[in-house]
Amino acid sequence: MTESFRKIQIIEGIPVSVHCNAETFRSALKYKAQPDDIFLVVYPKSGTTWMQVILYTLMNDGKPFDTNMAEYFARTPSLELIGERGMKNMHRPCAIKTHLPFNRVPYNENAKYICAVRNPKDLENTPITKGQQPILPSKEKFYVCDITDxxxxxxxxxxxxxxxxxxxxxxxxxxxxxxxxxxxxxxxxxxxxxxxxxxxxxxxxxxxxxxxxxxxxxxxxxxxxxxxxxxxxxxxxxxxxxxxxxxxxxxxxxxxxxxxxxxxxxxxxxxxxxxxxxxxxxxxxxxxxxxxxxxxxxxxxxxxxxxxxxxxxxxxxxxxxxxxxxxxxxxxxxxxxxxxxx
The missing domain is CATH 3.40.50.720 (NAD(P)-binding Rossmann-like Domain)
Structure with missing residues (x-):
């Protein structure tokens, strides 16, 4: 079942962005975790990329992540974005990042799981209000538009x-x-x-x-x-x-x-x-x-x-x-x- 809201949709009981492909997301839920998988389970905007870089660096004997960007992306896939099919093409071992609820993450008793948590109060994203500085200088104009419009x-x-x-x-x-x-x-x-x-x-x-x-x-x-x-x-x-x-x-x-x-x-x-x-x-x-x-x-x-x-x-x-x-x-x-x- 897929229900659409203003900014989120519900896929298999999980709220996700409206930009998420439902078919790929369902495929991600069906992925069979491998014994050498390392899952990075983090709520959105809670340090996913930071942890991703740390894990990649540890897996590569301290080498900086930006010395080989192709390999970096190939070994730090986003499960929900590439699905089960995409995971088959990843370089192993890899750090699989996911925003899935922990109880919905594919499980293998030999795989490793890292769950990073952030204070929910720090996640609040309020719009600009009186007294705050605008994102752009006042002389600039900013439009939200669709490039295909x-x-x-x-x-x-x-x-x-x-x-x-x-x-x-x-x-x-x-x-x-x-x-x-x-x-x-x-x-x-x-x-x-x-x-x-x-x-x-x-x-x-x-x-x-x-x-x-x-x-x-x-x-x-x-x-x-x-x-x-x-x-x-x-x-x-x-x-x-x-x-x-x-x-x-x-x-x-x-x-x-x-x-x-x-x-x-x-x-x-x-x-x-x-x-x-x-x-x-x-x-x-x-x-x-x-x-x-x-x-x-x-x-x-x-x-x-x-x-x-x-x-x-x-x-x-x-x-x-x-x-x-x-x-x-x-x-x-x-x-x-x-x-x-x-």
């Missing part, structure tokens, strides 16, 4: 005479294939269609992803990087001119990768249209943390009508070429991890 998007762009769009809206690889395709592909095309018809528009910066080339990590000589093994010889770095190869880790990863490849190709097609006279910049982001400082004058982003950049740290195992990013924007990463020497 053509009329709403068009009205916002026209009324505000928006010149530059930084397109970040997307569903990640943890969602369903259908939802990823709808938002990331259809939504992106709709936004590009609307923007390219506006005479005042100057540039679209499209948030692509390094996952457009994650397929390279599935084969030698790059597959050793996915295993956090230092290559014996210097690798040829993947450039923006090399063909895109999506991840085949699981259907959702592949769908997400392909959605970003699709967005880049759309931008390329629009930029080659004679009647369209503004820039398309595709930024293939790696992993961005809240403490990272990636800034640049937007009007200095290349003189070309179309450009792709890899936006990544310049670490020892950087396998993508960031030279054009450094040359065109005069940007040099401020940090970079190093291979451990023994």
């Amino acid at each position: 053509e009329n709403q998007i068009s009205r916002i762009i026209q009324e505000n005479q928006i010149k530059i769009i930084i397109h970040l809206a997307a569903l990640l690889e943890a969602d369903t294939v259908e939802k990823i395709n709808h938002i990331n592909c259809y939504g992106t095309k709709l936004l590009f269609d609307i923007a390219t018809k506006q005479e005042h528009m100057e540039m679209i910066i499209y948030a692509s992803s390094i996952m457009t080339v994650f397929g390279y990590l599935e084969n030698e000589p790059y597959s050793s990087l996915a295993k956090n093994i230092q290559p014996k010889q210097l690798l040829k770095k993947i450039t923006i001119n090399d063909p895109s190869i999506p991840s085949h880790f699981n259907p959702s990863f592949e769908s997400y990768s392909n959605s970003k490849i699709y967005g880049e190709e759309l931008a390329r097609q629009y930029s080659s249209t004679e009647t369209i006279n503004f820039k398309f910049i595709c930024a293939r982001f790696g992993w961005i943390n809240t403490t990272d400082d990636v800034t640049s004058d937007l009007y200095d982003w290349s003189d070309k009508s179309f450009e792709i950049y890899f936006v990544s740290s310049n670490n020892d195992y950087c396998w993508v070429d960031i030279d054009n990013f450094q040359q065109n924007l005069d940007y040099m990463p401020q940090d970079g991890a190093k291979w451990k020497t023994t």
Whole structure:
């Protein structure tokens, strides 16, 4: 039985977000726990990610979680988001995070279970009231909208005479294939269609992803990087001119990768249209943390009508070429991890 409320739905007697896929959620409940499973059972907003990083670090002899993000995601799955089928593709041993009630978590007498609890009073999320500071400065405008709503998007762009769009809206690889395709592909095309018809528009910066080339990590000589093994010889770095190869880790990863490849190709097609006279910049982001400082004058982003950049740290195992990013924007990463020497 599934009942829908304003912000939650009830699936098999458990209240969950309305964005949760009912079929995948029911599949998660049917998952057969394995003897080497480690379950991290935490109420939402109670330190799940914090505990997830700690567990991953412990399982990897103290190595930082961000030295290999593909492996990190593969070994810290969210049970409710990928379901029983997705769990079969996970790298083991893995720390399985879940927001299920503890008595509904799949059980195996040899598996390990960690339950983190937070004071419920700290979870209260009240709206902004008199005397509190607004999220944005008063001169800024903030809209809640649906990227697939053509009329709403068009009205916002026209009324505000928006010149530059930084397109970040997307569903990640943890969602369903259908939802990823709808938002990331259809939504992106709709936004590009609307923007390219506006005479005042100057540039679209499209948030692509390094996952457009994650397929390279599935084969030698790059597959050793996915295993956090230092290559014996210097690798040829993947450039923006090399063909895109999506991840085949699981259907959702592949769908997400392909959605970003699709967005880049759309931008390329629009930029080659004679009647369209503004820039398309595709930024293939790696992993961005809240403490990272990636800034640049937007009007200095290349003189070309179309450009792709890899936006990544310049670490020892950087396998993508960031030279054009450094040359065109005069940007040099401020940090970079190093291979451990023994």
